[in-house]
Amino acid sequence: MKRLIIIMVSLVFFSGCSNISAAELGDRLIIEAIGIDTSEDGFEITVLALNTQQSGSANSTDTPDGVAKTYSAKGKTLASAFAAIDLISGQIPLYSQARVIILGKELTQNAPMTALNYFIREYTTRDDILLAAAESTAKQIININLGNNVLASKIIHSVLQSGSFNGMTVTMPMYKFISNLLNETDAAILPIVKITKDEETKTESIGIEGSLLFAAQNSNAVLDNEQTKGLLIANDKFDSGPIEIDYKGSKVSIAVQRCSTLITLLEKPELKYTIDISLSCDIIEFNAPLHRELSMNDVEKLRMATENKIHSIVKNTIGKAVRENKCDILSLGRMLKKKSTDSYNSAIKDYNSFLATIPIEIHTTAKITRMGKEILPLN
Amino acid sequence: MKTGQNTISSFQLFSMIYIFRMVATFTYMLRIRAPLESTDRAIMAIAYFVFSLLFALPVFLCIGKQPYNSVLTLAGTNRHKWTKPVAMYYAFTFIWAAGVAAARFSLFSGIVLLQQENLNIFIFVLLAVSIYCASKGLEPLARAGSVMSVLLFVSLILMTGTVIKDFDTLYLQPPLQSGLSAVIYQGFHSACRNIETTSLLFTASHTKGNLRKGYLIWLVFFCVQLAALFLLVGGIAAEYGNLQMFPLYTLAALAKIGILERMDDLLTGVWVICALLKIAYLLHTSVAAIEEGFQNKYNRNKLLIAGGILVFAANLFLSQNIEFFGKFIASPVNPVLFMIATVVLPLLIFAKNRTKKTAVRGKT
Structure with a gap:
């Protein structure tokens, strides 16, 4: 009986539910x-x-x-x-x-x-x-x-x-x-x-x-869009996407299926950054007037062309963002601070100058894994 | 209340203490004292560990081995002229700690939960439920605490699992950027908020099991999680986390799994219950001190209600605004209260007890 009375008295306090901040979802x-x-x-x-x-x-x-x-x-x-x-x-x-x-x-x-x-x-x-x-x-x-x-x-x-x-x-x-x-x-x-x-x-x-x-x-x-692609690749945020390559007068579409990038800071013999990019790609389209089979030689050349293309995209992005506009899009400063506080304190005094001159090497490795349903010729 | 009903296991006791410290961690206000850099907050966990061990030594000296002593019954001090003032001091310390916990939770709720509500009503209801929980005794609290500790730990693992993909060591600052003295100072200050160690002086006599081992396991378990959580905040929220009043809450807000986004609402529900249990435990312990010091002279429920009113008053005083709360918490008041309760009084009582025993042996 006592519990029943307590419950009934408590119900009186539920009038607080009509408070404005407890409005129905339709009123929000x-x-x-x-x-x-x-x-x-x-x-x-x-x-x-x-x-x-x-x-x-x-x-x-x-x-x-x-x-x-x-x-x-x-x-x-x-x-x-x-x-x-x-x-x-x-x-x-x-x-x-x-x-x-x-x-x-x-x-x-x-x-x-x-x-x-x-x-x-x-x-x-x-x-x-x-x-x-x-x-x-x-x-x-x-x-x-x-x-x-x-x-x-x-x-x-x-x-x-x-x-x-x-x-x-x-x-x-x-x-x-x-x-x-x-x-x-x-x-x-x-x-x-x-x-x-x-x-x-x-x-x-x-x-x-x-x-x-x-x-x-x-x-x-x-x-621009291509430079943004370079930014994503350099920051290891590029999971997959298309790359276009010109090859023997035709446009070839390469689909990047996997891409991983590692930026390393080396202190000796001199302070420099290396960007190692490795890609796994498929050839998804070969835009030629007639259908063209691809030989192993073609595949190897396309692989090298992909590496060069990616290299040039990333280099172009770094040139525009880092060198020209002094925007640290690669978190170079964070890396330097983690590795060597002294070098960081020295660099931060004139960070624009640091970004303009610090050596950044780009290494790209690409692998072609598939060419669609086409069967590779034996020669 | 029969003594048998108030006996708990070591696991139950330290499960409760685990959730009490975790609630304090989740409502940790970053900008109250001079903020530490991200990695230094994790290193602070080491300083916290060392200081907590040091502060626990007088407590374990006092409670002795099994069956454990209560600080007031140690060597017959329950008839000493200082028993009542000491009991009142401990009761006041626990009530004050409950008030701080209520104020901290009130400020947290006011910012992230109920921005437009009258928080005093929320705290009043919380206290009323805490008083009821405390009136049931230690054993039901401990049972609830051990269940909540599992829920809390599982929710923590879930939260960590969902946000870990965004963790980047690049966002962490190099260690000791804030300076070693700042890290040690923060560790000391944080350890001085560990009122649960002080409560062992009254709870140990109702506990079975190896308390020393339990305390060490709990401390290691908690400090590892503390360091891991602060590292997570630093490696995910980075400089944004330094802007947030409650950075660990921000981590919970970022947690999502599938269609379940903003898991902070789910986790906050767990924290509310843990905060409720903490206040109930501290109320219970403060009343236990008065009951022991005054030999059960007063009605327990009336003492609980009086304690609840004092906690509410302390909450009103402290939760005026965050700046005031921050300044008060950063002041020497809490460390002084804590050190007297946890180090000075237990050492004095232990020393007096030893002197008395030596004198008695000498006479015989």
């Missing part, structure tokens, strides 16, 4: 993607949120609302901009479902940390939310029309994660970007997202246009 603004641009006074936020208040259903004869809606608002700070979004949406924002943050071009040219400071302190935001830079404005990217029942944030998220199989996209979670930005020597990298419009079919799609490098918290250099 479930944010899927966030775009941040600069405005005259501060920031302009564009969010893509799930449309939990759809008026029609997909099966009705009425035109249904889309699965997502976008909201834009301005503010002097990000917090005030988000507060302005609460005002127009009438819902409490839920950041924990947001998958991507797109930074507008103008914002990336100033210090991007000013925008990210809000998300570092906001505990509900995922620490591994993906970041990207927009080719123009983040608002355009977030407002992309990919279809009425298509959630653009999912497509953008998938595109940003596609680097593991296309070898051209840098996947950058927020915590890694901030770590690199805060480090004394590392360059921080963001993929550049753009909208591609097909004039014929009048459709839009999301694409990647290289990557943006930041050194000392300012945007410094842009790498």
Whole structure:
């Protein structure tokens, strides 16, 4: 009887469940993607949120609302901009479902940390939310029309994660970007997202246009898609992807199936870095007017051509990023600090000069394992 | 309460102490004192190990061999004029430690769990449940603790397994970048928060099994995990982890397996229960000190309620804001309280007991 009374009295305290912060999911603004641009006074936020208040259903004869809606608002700070979004949406924002943050071009040219400071302190935001830079404005990217029942944030998220199989996209979670930005020597990298419009079919799609490098918290250099590939290869982040080679007047497509890279710092006889790249590849296409069988000699030459191609891609990337723009994309500074604090302290005094002059050797080893279904000729 | 119902095994006792220290580790606030670099936080675990062993020596001297002594019944001190003040001092120390634990958890909850809620209600409910758990005695607490220790360990392994792929030794700073003295100082300060060692002075007499062996196994087990966790944070979150108030919570937030993302919510549920058990244990031990010092003069449940009110008051005082809590924890107050309770008083009582025994043998 005593327990029953205690239970019944306890029920009185459940009125706290009607508190505003315990709102139903339908009353929350479930944010899927966030775009941040600069405005005259501060920031302009564009969010893509799930449309939990759809008026029609997909099966009705009425035109249904889309699965997502976008909201834009301005503010002097990000917090005030988000507060302005609460005002127009009438819902409490839920950041924990947001998958991507797109930074507008103008914002990336100033210090991007000013925008990210809000998300570092906001505990509900995922620490591994993906970041990207927009080719123009983040608002355009977030407002992309990919279809009425298509959630653009999912497509953008998938595109940003596609680097593991296309070898051209840098996947950058927020915590890694901030770590690199805060480090004394590392360059921080963001993929550049753009909208591609097909004039014929009048459709839009999301694409990647290289990557943006930041050194000392300012945007410094842009790498194109091929240079981004070189960046991924050099950092052992290139799992697989296609390489094109010109061979005897034809285009050959080589698919890299496995790639591993090891960067070693040697102290003697002189301080230098060596990059050892080993690849396992398949020949997937030989673009010639007539079908052409490949001899062992051809395969060997293609193998050497692949090595040269990879070597040249990585060398070109290092030249553009490290030598020209003084962006440490290979974490050379971190390696030096681990190996020798004295050498590091000496190098950090004029790190730009260190990056411009430090010897970096590239060694590439490629292996052709398959040529498709074709049977190899005996000669 | 019959004594038989309050007897626990060595495994149960150290399982409880394991989860209490792990909860403190997960709610470890990085920026309270001068922060150490990533690798140095792992090296600090060695300093913690050494200091914890040193501080445990007077405790084990006092409790002796099996059947273990309680510090107040050692050589008949329960009729000594100092028994009551000593009992009250220990009760106050345990209540204070419970208050610190409640405040730490309140600040943690306020930042990562219930940003818009009134935390005092949350802590009040937590304390009410802790009082109820403490009223049941040591044995039920120990049973719950041994179950939770397995759950906690399994959740830790799961978390580590999901984040280890992002670990890169390149993100770790070279060792002793913060300086050896800073590492030793932090290790000393952290060891001074190990109030569970002090609680052995009252819990040992209810424990069966080899406590010395159990303590050593627990300390090694815990320090290895402490070092491993700090290395993980350094090798995964790198400089980003240094910005976070609770870096180990950040690690849990990064953990994901399949469609299960943000496993911090799952893990936080385990931590809440562990925090509840910790406060209940400290309340129980503080009441045990008063009961022993005052020879069961007062009603146990009333003592628990009074203890709970004092813990709540301590929590209100300490959890005003993180800056205040940080300054207080970094001050000499806690180390002084701890050293008196764990080193000075046990050594004095042990020395007095030995002097008395020698005098008695001399007379006979």
